[in-house]
Amino acid sequence: MSLALHVNVDHVATLRQARGTRYPDPVEAAIACERAGADGITVHLREDRRHVQERDVRVLKEVVRGTYNLEMAASDDGLAIALAVRPDHVTLVPERREERTTEGGLDAAGQRVALARVIDPLRAAGIRVSLFIAPDDAQIDAAVALGAEQIELHTGDYADAAGAHRREALAALRRGAARAKDAGLRVAAGHGLTVANVVDVAAIAAVEELNIGHAIIADAVIMGIADAVRSMRDAMDRGRATK
Numbered sequence: 081m082s083l084a085l086h087v088n089v090d091h092v093a094t095l096r097q098a099r100g101t102r103y104p105d106p107v108e109a110a111i112a113c114e115r116a117g118a119d120g121i122t123v124h125l126r127e128d129r130r131h132v133q134e135r136d137v138r139v140l141k142e143v144v145r146g147t148y149n150l151e152m153a154a155s156d157d158g159l160a161i162a163l164a165v166r167p168d169h170v171t172l173v174p175e176r177r178e179e180r181t182t183e184g185g186l187d188a189a190g191q192r193v194a195l196a197r198v199i200d201p202l203r204a205a206g207i208r209v210s211l212f213i214a215p216d217d218a219q220i221d222a223a224v225a226l227g228a229e230q231i232e233l234h235t236g237d238y239a240d241a242a243g244a245h246r247r248e249a250l251a252a253l254r255r256g257a258a259r260a261k262d263a264g265l266r267v268a269a270g271h272g273l274t275v276a277n278v279v280d281v282a283a284i285a286a287v288e289e290l291n292i293g294h295a296i297i298a299d300a301v302i303m304g305i306a307d308a309v310r311s312m313r314d315a316m317d318r319g320r321a322t323k
Contacts, residue, residue, distance in 0.1 A: 083282055083287065083288065083289070083290065084119040084120060084147070084288060084289040084290070085117070085118050085119050085120075085289075085290055085292065086118065086119060086120040086121060086122045086146075086147060086149055086268075086289060086290070086291045086292075087110070087113040087118040087120075087121060087122065087292060087293060087296055088121075088122040088123065088124070088151075088270075088291055088292065088293025088294070088296075089106040089109045089110050089113065089121060089122075089123060089293065089297070090106070090123055090124050090131045090132055090293055090294075091131065091293060091294055091297040091298075092104050092105070092106040092109040092297060093106045093123075093131035093132045093133070093136060094130070094131040096131075097130065097131055106123065106132065106136050106140075107136060107139050107140055107143060109297075110140055110143065110144060111143060113296075114144070114145055114146055118146065119146045119147060119289075120144070120146040120147030120148065120149060120168075120289075121140060121144045121146065121147075121148055121149070122149040122150075122151060122171075122291050122293065123136060123137060123140060123149075123150060123151065124150075124151035124152065124173065125137050125150060125151070125152050125158065125161065126152075126153075126175060127153055127155060127157065127158070127175060134161060137150060137161060137165055137167075138165055141165050141166070141167060147168045147169070148167040148168045148169075149167060149168065149169050149170075149171055149210075149291070150162055150165070150167040150169075150170050150171070151170075151171045151172075151173050151212070152170060152171075152172065152173070153172070153173065153174070153175040154172045154186075154191070154194055154195050154197075154198040154199075155198075158198070159198050159201060159202070162202060162207065163201065163202070163205055163207075166205065166206075166207060167207065168207070168208060169207060169208035169209065169210055169229075169230065170202055170207055170208070170209055170210070171210040171211070171212055171230075171232055171268075171291075172186060172195065172198065172199070172209065172210070172211050172212065173186060173212040174186045174187070174212070184214065184234060184236070185212055185213040185214035185216070185219060185233075185234040186211055186212050186213050186219075187219070188211050188213055188219050188222035188223050188226060188228075189218045189219055189221070189222040192222060192225070192226060195211075195226055196226060199226055199227060199228065200227070203227060203229075208229045208230060209227070209228045209229055209230070210228060210229070210230035210231060210232050210266075210268060211223045211226070211228045211230075211231050211232070212231075212232045212234060213231055213232070213233065213234065214233070214234050214237075214256075215233050215234075215252045215253050215255065215256025215257070216256065217256075217259060220256060220259050220260050220263065220265070221263075223260070223265060224263045224264070224265065228265065229265065229266060230265060230266040230267070230268060231260050231265050231266075231267060231268070232268040232269060232270055232289075232291060233253055233256055233257060233260075233267065233268070233269040233270075233287070234269075234270075234271050235253065235269050235270060235271050235272055235273055235281055236271040236272045237249045237252075238250055238252075238253055238272075238277070238281065239271065239272025239273060239274070239277055240272060250280055250281070253269065253281065253284060254284050254286075257269070257284050257285075257286035257287050258286050260286065261286040266288055266289075267286050267287050267288055267289075268287065268288065268289035268290065268291060269281055269284070269287050269289070269290055269291070270290055270291030270292060271291075272294075273290060273292045273295060274295040275295065275299070278290070278292070
């Protein structure tokens with residue numbers, strides 16, 4: 081089974097929003113990612129709109145060629161936008177306004193009623209529903225009970241750990257992925273994955289998709305900055321040559 085890569089372009093929007101400009105455009109980044117081999121694009125429309133905006137969500141629906149994954153909180157606002165835009169699938173994630181990034185998995189086991197209010201209409205509209213959860217038996221079983229077609233295992237504990245703790249976290253991911261697959265769920269994984277730590281997660285046979293954003297955008301800043309400097313230098317030289 082091939083392993084799909086979905087690139088999260090949120091932090092292109094973070095850079096744009098820092099200055100309130102129209103650039104860099106996450107839509108342009110999404111097109112470039114797919115041309116480079118990404119199988120799909122992920123964006124997280126946060127309730128505080130700190131990076132991705134509704135305009136981005138709507139335009140991406142028109143331009144993404146692969147799978148389009150919209151991450152959002154299980155809120156009425158998010159549900160209305162998802163039903164209007166109709167991405168290929170929606171990943172429900174926990175969200176706190178004071179957090180820098182998503183800090184853990186969704187408590188599917190403890191929030192079944194609230195989640196069902198969002199999951200049921202999404203499924204009725206033909207949108208695949210994924211739950212971003214820890215590799216915990218109770219959470220996986222809750223995802224099945226709620227009718228989710230997919231889960232995304234939170235890999236943050238693995239990514240942040242070292243030594244024996246990392247091995248334990250990896251073992252938990254393997255067990256969780258296997259349990260979810262046996263239960264009929266499609267399995268994705270993501271959060272904190274980098275070129276340095278992705279190999280062991282990519283080797284988990286039950287995982288079909290990885291969602292990776294921050295590391296790719298961070299690498300792009302360094303790997304692509306030389307070309308950006310050369311482009312600016314060339315433009316300056318052309319301007320000077322006209323004098």
